[in-house]
Amino acid sequence: MGATVISMKDVTRVYKMGDTEEHALRGISFNITQGEFVAIMGPSGSGKSTCMNMIGCLDRPTSGIVEIDGRPTEKMSEKELAVLRNKTVGFVFQQYHLIPSLTIVENVMLPLRYQKIEKSERLPLAEAALEKVALVGKMNFRPHELSGGQKQRVAIARALVTRPKIILADEPTGALDSETGKQIMALFNEINADGTTIVIVTHDPRIGAAIRRCIHIFDGKIKADVTQTPVPFTGDSPDSAEKPRILAQPQRAQAVQAQPRRAPGQPQRQPAQPRPPVVQVRPPVAPAQSSAQAVQPQQQVVQQRAQKQMPDLATLPPAARNAYINGTIK
């Protein structure tokens, strides 16, 4: 079991609007360990983006504890939060948020410009990130010259360029067709295979089924937290897509592939067909851990250099930040 990189304990978020209160999160708790790939799912307005904002330290909880990379965030100043966020998290949004006046490679280099990384190092790092998303050939294009899927791949390269421990993606395939969504999911799987923790918000059940762990939020509360054998996202319609099988009993999450039961003395049967995907329900999380967690050596090197991550949303006024997050800043 890897180190806990995200820990939420009894987190609430209440938005106050005049006399009315909007309870966006009503006490949610979960732990995510290094290298996990997690989907946060739920209907519109259920609190998914609010939850993501908590994980990304873009917003503070009304109550509860958020620990990122083993560090409690409650008492951190805005500046400390920005440093933690910039060292640890890469963001991908539905609307890409590329800067239209910059070329692709300039967009990807941007986070490095706001870190104390030498100018001469920025280009090779950005090229390596673009290589990862197979877009080196477009590096001198501008965003409007790219398709939606290509723009999203650039946004992923920008998130990757600082080699963050965690990538948070809010509806990353929401603006894309199924085939392009499939490519983006394949890319996230590759990135996850390299050890990066990924959390994706989605309302698409086919995306949810393609991700090993799925946290379902409903009305600001966790309705289910399941681990499953992922069903690859093919872009098929929800009706024709294969569905994971859910086991009702709470069990520990890592034993995903259930073994067939057999009576003592009975010979083991060979499964004639591929086993259907299995889903297991997570037990309630343990209390948040506060000790410092191990850091992968490669990440450590980059993190020492990576003091800031662009866009540094914490430095924006709240209205601009919300506009940025909600995709109204082009």
Ligand SMILES: Nc1ncnc2c1ncn2[C@@H]1O[C@H](COP(=O)(O)OP(=O)(O)OP(=O)(O)O)[C@@H](O)[C@H]1O
């Ligand atoms: N800045 C805000 N001020 C007031 N209420 C807010 C604010 N942000 C979110 N909310 C409210 O909190 C609740 C949860 O919103 P949130 O954006 O987290 O939902 P969501 O699950 O991401 O929905 P969607 O799938 O539509 O993106 C909603 O009722 C929303 O109206």
Ligand SMILES: [Mg+2]
């Ligand atoms: Mg949302």
